[in-house]
Amino acid sequence: MSRFYEVKKRDGAARIGRLLLKGEGREMQTPLLLDIESLSSGGGEDKMEVIGVESPLFTELSKEETWNAPRGTVILPEIHPLSAKLKAAPPLFVDFFVLAFASSMLHTPEDFVRRVIDAKRRIPPDVALWVPAIATVENAALLAYMGVDIIDDTNAVMKSYEGIYQLEECELRVDDMTDLPCNCPVCSSLSIEELRARSAKERAELLAKHDRLILEREVKKIREYIRAGILREYVEMRVRSSSFLTAVLRFLDTESEYFERRTPVARKHVMKVNTMESLRRIEVKRFASRVLDRYRPPSTQILVILPCSAKKPYSLSQSHRRFITAIGDYRGNIHELILTSPLGTVPRELELVYPAAFYDIPVTGYWDAEERAWVASCLRAYLDRNRDNYDMVVAHLRGAYKEICATVAEELGMEVIYTCEENEKEYTKEALERLRSRIAAFCGAKRRLSRLEMGARIFKAMADYQFGLGTGDELVKRGERVTLTGKYPHFRLVSTEGVLARIAPEYGLITLTAKGARRIEKFTPYIVEIGDFVPKGSILAPGVVNAGEEIRENDEVIFRGDKAFGVGRAKMSGWEMVESERGVAINVREVRALKTVDCD
Numbered sequence: 296m297s298r299f300y301e302v303k304k305r306d307g308a309a310r311i312g313r314l315l316l317k318g319e320g321r322e323m324q325t326p327l328l329l330d331i332e333s334l335s336s337g338g339g340e341d342k343m344e345v346i347g348v349e350s351p352l353f354t355e356l357s358k359e360e361t362w363n364a365p366r367g368t369v370i371l372p373e374i375h376p377l378s379a380k381l382k383a384a385p386p387l388f389v390d391f392f393v394l395a396f397a398s399s400m401l402h403t404p405e406d407f408v409r410r411v412i413d414a415k416r417r418i419p420p421d422v423a424l425w426v427p428a429i430a431t432v433e434n435a436a437l438l439a440y441m442g443v444d445i446i447d448d449t450n451a452v453m454k455s456y457e458g459i460y461q462l463e464e465c466e467l468r469v470d471d472m473t474d475l476p477c478n479c480p481v482c483s484s485l486s487i488e489e490l491r492a493r494s495a496k497e498r499a500e501l502l503a504k505h506d507r508l509i510l511e512r513e514v515k516k517i518r519e520y521i522r523a524g525i526l527r528e529y530v531e532m533r534v535r536s537s538s539f540l541t542a543v544l545r546f547l548d549t550e551s552e553y554f555e556r557r558t559p560v561a562r563k564h565v566m567k568v569n570t571m572e573s574l575r576r577i578e579v580k581r582f583a584s585r586v587l588d589r590y591r592p593p594s595t596q597i598l599v600i601l602p603c604s605a606k607k608p609y610s611l612s613q614s615h616r617r618f619i620t621a622i623g624d625y626r627g628n629i630h631e632l633i634l635t636s637p638l639g640t641v642p643r644e645l646e647l648v649y650p651a652a653f654y655d656i657p658v659t660g661y662w663d664a665e666e667r668a669w670v671a672s673c674l675r676a677y678l679d680r681n682r683d684n685y686d687m688v689v690a691h692l693r694g695a696y697k698e699i700c701a702t703v704a705e706e707l708g709m710e711v712i713y714t715c716e717e718n719e720k721e722y723t724k725e726a727l728e729r730l731r732s733r734i735a736a737f738c739g740a741k742r743r744l745s746r747l748e749m750g751a752r753i754f755k756a757m758a759d760y761q762f763g764l765g766t767g768d769e770l771v772k773r774g775e776r777v778t779l780t781g782k783y784p785h786f787r788l789v790s791t792e793g794v795l796a797r798i799a800p801e802y803g804l805i806t807l808t809a810k811g812a813r814r815i816e817k818f819t820p821y822i823v824e825i826g827d828f829v830p831k832g833s834i835l836a837p838g839v840v841n842a843g844e845e846i847r848e849n850d851e852v853i854f855r856g857d858k859a860f861g862v863g864r865a866k867m868s869g870w871e872m873v874e875s876e877r878g879v880a881i882n883v884r885e886v887r888a889l890k891t892v893d894c895d
């Protein structure tokens with residue numbers, strides 16, 4: 296448990312936190328760059344105390360409320376003789392942990408990933424992690440992305456003594472340079488010739504100042520990107536300068552469990568899918584697995600597979616609008632599935648969820664082998680699971696989309712009808728007319744879903760996606776008369792009891808009212824049990840008694856306790872709510888005070 300550290304904002308494993316320093320009420324923000332010189336010379340940050348396992352003071356760390364400045368201890372590698380002592384210690388009351396022998400991580404990308412992730416798993420979520428003496432302007436963003444909260448300038452200073460000039464993208468030797476491509480106070484005050492003319496010590500000191508300044512600027516940028524929720528995009532750009540760091544990111548992308556537990560379920564901004572690493576983001580994997588595990592198609596006879604559009608949600612794009620107009624009332628007979636990279640398959644009812652309505656990918660018509668294989672695997676899994684649901688599968692596709700579909704259909708031994716000629720765009724009049732007439736011939740006057748039923752399907756599918764399979768049927772009961780108000784996508788679901796849920800397109804989620812929450816509370820794990828109080832505004836982590844393991848940041852959650860019932864948005868994962876002693880767990884949107892029966 297920490298006393299002087301509090302996480303305020305998360306972006307995956309990266310966090311912005313507040314570290315309070317002794318005296319003057321000074322606070323610093325993480326990711327934090329420590330000035331190693333001031334640490335050792337007794338300057339501002341010396342009030343951070345590190346007590347190692349070998350120190351006689353170590354036992355003090357197990358006592359609560361006895362410290363009045365940030366303190367931490369050292370995490371040793373498993374093979375270290377003192378590691379067992381640390382493991383055997385009772386829970387420690389510290390604000391941060393320091394990863395020992397961090398520089399040995401730089402030997403291989405696997406070690407880099409292994410050491411940091413193992414350390415993060417060993418420490419409580421509300422305590423900071425300091426990885427000393429390895430930060431550079433090149434790797435700082437990646438360190439923050441992995442969940443490192445504190446770095447220092449040791450490495451940058453050491454490099455300056457070796458005559459290395461650091462830039463965001465690379466390191467250069469001062470001896471090889473003809474200019475100083477920077478406008479920090481050091482570089483703008485002298486020329487490269489003047490710098491070289493200085494004594495070795497002076498030169499190193501000036502370089503150290505420059506190196507530290509650009510590292511400081513980098514850390515400021517990282518904090519802003521975490522705040523904006525775009526650190527991953529920045530990291531993908533950043534690692535390009537080094538094959539070591541690119542390898543680290545690729546190894547990190549195999550750590551699905553680590554990132555799944557820490558990545559928000561929804562964001563407000565567009566996910567940029569511009570590199571091969573973007574395809575392996577946890578958001579992409581999560582969406583694909585939920586389409587399989589938390590989605591069931593409606594019982595319509597025909598599946599129509601369509602290509603994606605650049606504009607999101609797809610149905611508001613010009614191409615999909617043309618399709619919708621051409622199909623007319625037959626829409627109630629078909630089920631629409633959108634084929635896309637990198638998300639694989641997007642059922643129409645889920646087109647508003649994050650990241651289906653929130654991604655951008657360069658469109659060139661060229662799909663590389665990895666992209667094809669991934670999208671094909673998604674389509675194969677979808678058809679394999681749901682094929683019995685349909686009497687007929689129509690693919691209104693061409694080019695790579697059609698090739699992928701044909702390969703999958705052949706593998707599964709499924710018959711697919713193609714309604715688009717190879718040299719014809721999908722949304723031409725002729726192509727759409729061909730599609731419509733095939734559907735019309737097959738359906739005739741068979742029963743079809745009404746517009747209202749299709750709208751209610753969106754709520755059911757989104758509820759299943761967010762709260763678990765089956766919750767949609769509890770939110771809107773079979774045969775129940777409901778109405779939809781508002782204009783798509785700003786729908787509200789209204790029953791005779793009142794509003795049950797709304798679509799929040801800005802997040803790609805549905806939000807529940809307390810009435811809606813009552814309908815599904817027995818059927819979902821997205822429940823937070825709280826203490827004996829009526830919350831106002833937000834619920835803090837210490838007020839949480841228990842929370843569903845599957846809850847992620849920005850999830851819509853139902854909270855309940857003896858005195859209150861309500862709904863809100865999770866601000867941390869369920870496991871963090873349980874394990875943390877600090878921080879906001881839920882932003883409350885609606886709360887009902889419960890009448891309690893007094894037994895005394």
Ligand SMILES: [Zn+2]
Nearest residue numbers: 477479482505
């Ligand atoms: Zn400079």
